[in-house]
Amino acid sequence: xxxxxxxxxxxxxxxxxxxxxxxxxxxxxxxxxxxxxxxxxxxxxxxxxxxxxxxxxxxxxxxxxxxxxxxxxxxxxxxxxxxxxxxxxxxxxxxxxxxxxxxxxxxxxxxx
Amino acid sequence: xxxxxxxxxxxxxxxxxxxxxxxxxxxxxxxxxxxxxxxxxxxxxxxxxxxxxxxxxxxxxxxxxxxxxxxxxxxxxxxxxxxxxxxxxxxxxxxxxxxxxxxxxxxxxxxxxx
Numbered sequence: 001x002x003x004x005x006x007x008x009x010x011x012x013x014x015x016x017x018x019x020x021x022x023x024x025x026x027x028x029x030x031x032x033x034x035x036x037x038x039x040x041x042x043x044x045x046x047x048x049x050x051x052x053x054x055x056x057x058x059x060x061x062x063x064x065x066x067x068x069x070x071x072x073x074x075x076x077x078x079x080x081x082x083x084x085x086x087x088x089x090x091x092x093x094x095x096x097x098x099x100x101x102x103x104x105x106x107x108x109x110x111x112x
Numbered sequence: 113x114x115x116x117x118x119x120x121x122x123x124x125x126x127x128x129x130x131x132x133x134x135x136x137x138x139x140x141x142x143x144x145x146x147x148x149x150x151x152x153x154x155x156x157x158x159x160x161x162x163x164x165x166x167x168x169x170x171x172x173x174x175x176x177x178x179x180x181x182x183x184x185x186x187x188x189x190x191x192x193x194x195x196x197x198x199x200x201x202x203x204x205x206x207x208x209x210x211x212x213x214x215x216x217x218x219x220x221x222x223x224x225x226x
Binding site for chain 1: 116145147154155156157160167168170200202204209210211212213214215216217218219220222
């Protein structure tokens with residue numbers, strides 16, 4: 001059974017710092033891995049999708065990497081801003097049963 | 113292009129009642145997925161519909177059901193509501209298949225069961 005873990009559960013950093021969010025998964029038979037952002041009590045916004053054959057994907061100040069063999073992905077945020085404050089979730093769609101498993105997220109707070 | 117819309121945005125029900133939630137996907141998207149989000153369990157997959165057929169179903173009791181119409185709009189129904197059904201219900205749409213593509217989420221329906 002696939003399990004997706006995100007550590008830490010919460011993180012506070014001063015504005016301007018670079019930071020890394022972690023996502024680990026137990027079953028490497030994945031189609032891809034997606035990172036989402038969720039503002040409090042709202043829907044999710046897709047940030048990056050990395051295909052299983054890719055190692056990384058970049059969008060602006062965001063860079064996501066994927067290492068299937070070790071069951072890990074990281075989301076790197078450069079030069080953090082207060083507007084980056086949100087919960088970040090990773091999601092892993094499974095090859096075996098076509099379901100998408102979400103981690104519980106990392107709640108990020110950027111201190112002005 | 114209009115995003116995914118969900119109605120109603122907020123709902124209060126009592127135990128034993130039933131509820132129907134609606135989701136309109138992005139124009140052209142044929143896959144609609146539903147999720148339940150609670151503080152304890154996080155985001156959990158309910159089901160996915162494609163071309164009016166349920167493609168996949170999560171581990172939820174039969175009280176949770178859904179359907180999709182020919183215009184790709186989808187509804188989910190929860191019968192005999194329990195306190196534990198209080199949650200944010202999110203729907204997401206994609207072109208063809210949720211597990212292969214970026215999903216676009218609606219703002220959610222927040223259900224409170226008293």
